[in-house]
Amino acid sequence: MKVIIRKATYEGVKPVIEKILDAFPIEWEGKKVLVKPNILGPWKAEKGVTTHPSVVGAIVGYLKDRGAVVWVGDNPGILGYADNEKSARVSGIIGAARGCYINLGKDPVKAGIESKYLNGITISRQIPECDILISVPKFKTHALTMITGAVKNSYGFIIGAEKVLLHAKAAALLKFSEAVVDIYQLRPPDISVMDAIVCMDGKGPSGGGLIEAGKILASDNAVALDAVMASMMGVKPRDIPMLRIAGERGLGEIDVSKIEIDGPLEVIDGFRMPQTFAGGIIGSLINRFVFPLLRAKPAFDSRRCTKCRACLEVCPVKAISWDDGPVLDRRKCISCFCCMESCLFDAIGLGGFLYKLRDALTGKITGETG
């Protein structure tokens, strides 16, 4: 279990990726390799929401040169169910895939899963059929799960509306974190290569700030990779429920002192976690016992809202109604932030003065409140 950290730029990423992939003793020729970036939705690459196409392109080139059968694709986030190709085109992934893009949404298969929240799940056929899975996540925060990295990238195995249904079935942070790990366990990636050249902090996964860290991270263990990512964010991996659960299940090491790290592990200066994050003992106690009372809710910014209705359509519990713009029913809202994730116009923030009070109590600097 080793995590590699290398300096990189998007312009010069090709040789970096080549050296990183050379470090894994894999015979590629003739193998069906699925390259799975994080394509959250139809965001342009420069927005920093999706895995950058130059990282994907470098991986595809490496694999093609070695005779692999390459598939590139993702089931984008909440918005892109019916429009995987649009999201892949706008984000530049189709171009980077050099003829190897496949629409993962077109070939569903039912998969058995060990989960309290699911009896079975519909995933892309390519997930169980590939010989080698390369996860290519983005280094980002997430308002619900706190981080979006290699483990959470597996959520894109799921096709269509089941993603939204799972949010409704596993509505609280701990439950949803468990469900994400359940899905990750369906098919852990063989290698994860993380785009940490430009990272997103604060109100991720789509409305945060961009920070240039200039790094590519890679590992044969996605949990260990995410633990290193959390450390670079300046937080303890065990304060991220998804990682704590994965660690307790023996899926990977989250104690960074026990992970072999090849490269400089440096905390990113000024990196902000989402407003929903609370670390340390006080933070976790507050999250566990007070969180249900002060749970953050989305706040709509009418100046930015274009009235596209994406949030209205995506809400899994119909907590949004329409009155010349989105209106929230706070009692129905389960704080899943699917609406925020689906808003292409950064018109949804997090509301609640209690969060500011919590931040003051824990001394934690967090992201913008919108």
Ligand code: SF4
């Ligand atoms: S808040 Fe965002 S997603 Fe909702 S209608 Fe406005 S622009 Fe569209």
Ligand code: SF4
């Ligand atoms: S309003 Fe937004 S945060 Fe609340 S349940 Fe609906 S999609 Fe989730």
